[in-house]
Amino acid sequence: MYNKAYMVPNPMTPNQVLIFDTDICVGCNTCVNSCPAGVLVPNPEKGKPPIVLYPDECWVCGCCVGDCPHPGANKLLHPLNLRMGWMRKATGETYRVGMKNPPPRNKKPAIGP
Numbered sequence: 001m002y003n004k005a006y007m008v009p010n011p012m013t014p015n016q017v018l019i020f021d022t023d024i025c026v027g028c029n030t031c032v033n034s035c036p037a038g039v040l041v042p043n044p045e046k047g048k049p050p051i052v053l054y055p056d057e058c059w060v061c062g063c064c065v066g067d068c069p070h071p072g073a074n075k076l077l078h079p080l081n082l083r084m085g086w087m088r089k090a091t092g093e094t095y096r097v098g099m100k101n102p103p104p105r106n107k108k109p110a111i112g113p
């Protein structure tokens with residue numbers, strides 16, 4: 001037992017950048033090979049999703065999601081500080097990209113030069 005090494009995710013970080021759907025992911029490790037930052041490592045158990053070993057080092061580039069041959073097997077979660085949003089000056093309402101019920105498009109002409 002003492003001569004084996006185990007890899008587990010870092011429990012101290014609050015950052016979770018990637019979620020795997022265990023019903024769809026077959027453990028092909030395509031995402032592990034496509035990650036330029038080396039965030040993922042293959043799971044020692046065959047057929048299980050990879051382990052996100054270094055979530056704080058993720059570049060949030062989306063290569064792991066884009067190269068996956070099984071759509072929906074993994075999902076990238078952008079950190080809060082990288083999520084795009086905007087606010088209407090007139091009402092003070094805030095919006096973000098990807099929200100369920102986005103506001104209607106602003107059809108007023110732009111002000112300024």
